[in-house]
Amino acid sequence: MKAHYLGHVVFYVKDLQRSLAFYRDLLGFQEVGRIFNGAAAALTSGRTHHELLLIQVGDAPAPPQGRRRGLYHIGIKVGDSLDELRAAKQELEAAGVVIDGMSDHTVSQSLYLRDPDGNEVEVYVDADEALWKNNPAAVVSPIKPLSL
Incomplete structure (x- = not known):
């Protein structure tokens, strides 16, 4: 399979x-x-x-926060450029959503937030796919801070 x-x-x-x-x-x-x-x-x-x-x-009882077994977060692609990620950040903040973190993962750039039930959601844009197609190990590059 x-x-x-x-x-x-x-x-x-x-x-x-x-x-x-x-x-x-x-x-x-x-x-x-x-x-x-x-x-x-x-x-x-x-x-x-x-x-x-x-x-x-x-x-129903909410799952515990912090390190635990099970689902950590889901990722939702919201575009293909940092401009689109900036626009998503502005829209989220205008709606009262708190951005918990921002990261540059080399292959993608991400915002982290919580849904109404406390589930972590990553909203992201991909970097040029040539980065990971030419070097699949790029997906485990050190995480860098992101400033938008």
């Missing part, structure tokens, strides 16, 4: 409408449908049928 690509992520969320305001209305995913009597929504960026499924669970 050979994996083709990571197809989708499913999040349990406290409040579906609040999460849709973040992923659909702010980050720009398109809602493609609801299931579970409207308690879950499938979203797509247009790349495939859905990349994200949000399932409302109400006041």
Whole structure:
């Protein structure tokens, strides 16, 4: 077997409408449908049928923060240039989203933030793909600070 690509992520969320305001209305995913009597929504960026499924669970316990086993964060590509990342940063901050960090990973440049349920989300742009195609080890280059 050979994996083709990571197809989708499913999040349990406290409040579906609040999460849709973040992923659909702010980050720009398109809602493609609801299931579970409207308690879950499938979203797509247009790349495939859905990349994200949000399932409302109400006041279920939140996962612990900090180092733990399990999901660390998801990455969402928001463009191809630092200008697009700057624009995304301005839009996020205008919406009241706190940027927890910014990093230059050589192969990509990233902003780190939290969704309404505390899940870490990386919004990023890729650098020129020749960097990692010519040198696949570039993906593990030392992380540098990013200033936008």
